[in-house]
Amino acid sequence: MTKHKPPTAVGMAVRTAVILFVFVIVFTGLLAGAYLWTKPALEASAAEEKMKLIDEVLPRTAYDNELLKDTVALPASPLLGSEEETVAYRARKGGQPVALVLEAVAPDGYAGKIRLIMAVNFDGSIAGVRVTQHKETPGLGDYIEPRKDKNKERPWITQFNGYGYASTTDKEWKVKKDGGHFDSVAGATVTPRAVIKAVRKATKYVAENQTQLYAAK
């Protein structure tokens, strides 16, 4: 039988540190492995998701080019609410410009940023708007998402369709409560105000830059 020496404080500390280090290595390895293994599948479903999203704002019959490849980079702009470069997709039919699909951010939602995707027709009118990301109160401000909207026939977010920057005034482009044109649900007006403002600014951006955007390589 061997007699164990009582461990020294330094010995204990080193032993504990080594064990913790081994655990960190093993589990970081596990994470890295899972990440690399699932990466191709995740990227594929992200692209598919993107197409599905674009389908909601712009029907596939409207254009005949390969939308995900006909892109133009938009620099960060306060009108888009973007803090870094975003990508816009240009829809064309028979070579003629049809619509621009772009992302916009409403920075002043009730609970942080609300991210939007929208399609603006060549004539300046809105083809469709969808919310892609938000943290608005569930059951209250989340009616900006059509699938959470109780009004299934005419979801709130579709009321922008057909309106354009040039054909309306700033005054009309507000919730009814503020003397404007758009509906809102009582008790949750911060959310629609933010979305309405962001859509207005984004259409302004397109109206101002349309020619360059379609011409850019």
Add this chain to the structure above:
Amino acid sequence: MIEREEFRSIAHNGIWKQNTSLIQILGLCPLLAVTTNMVNGVMLSLATIIVMALANVAVASLRNFIPHEIRIPVFILIVAALVTVVDLLFNANLHELYLVLGIFIPLIVTNCIVLARVEAFAAKNPPLQSTLDGIFMGVGMLWTLAVLGGLRELIGAGTLFSGIDLVFPSLQPLQLLPADYPGLLLAILPPGAFILLGCMIAWKNWIEARATTRQEKVAVKALATGN
């Protein structure tokens, strides 16, 4: 294997006696945020069951290698890594299910229920018992959140099972109160969750207290007749 009596005790602990929401009062943050309707509450609980079972079995299997002094950082490491792996695998392989359940998984990483069960149970018990503990703690959470979510939804909006069409596209939510029911905003907002959770805790305590007084009465009677 496991004895019947032990199984019963673990199940009873998880579902009623040590109910995470009503007795341990853990994980309130996701509870408040998510139980605006019944379907969300159930979905969060299902995701929690999966994560808790996995975290418990992992910690229980490794428990003899984890020095006591650094157990908490190691537990956090194990739980966070496992949850992230589950999240990635779900997203890659079961994408449809992920769309429904996935948003709840990150909510669980920071959930103290998982760490609490790992520390209180899995660190001291074998893997099988620990898995069962994780599952039944989750089941306890499931019924509590289902009731809480159902109540909030019913009082707040007059509906039940709203959002079920996201899980089963063929099903429709029920409109229980008349369609012109104005709704009670308080029930949907976080204070409503606190109030209703408080009511549920009071209800559970009332049942327990009644059971205790009954037992005492029986005991007193037995004593009296015995004399």
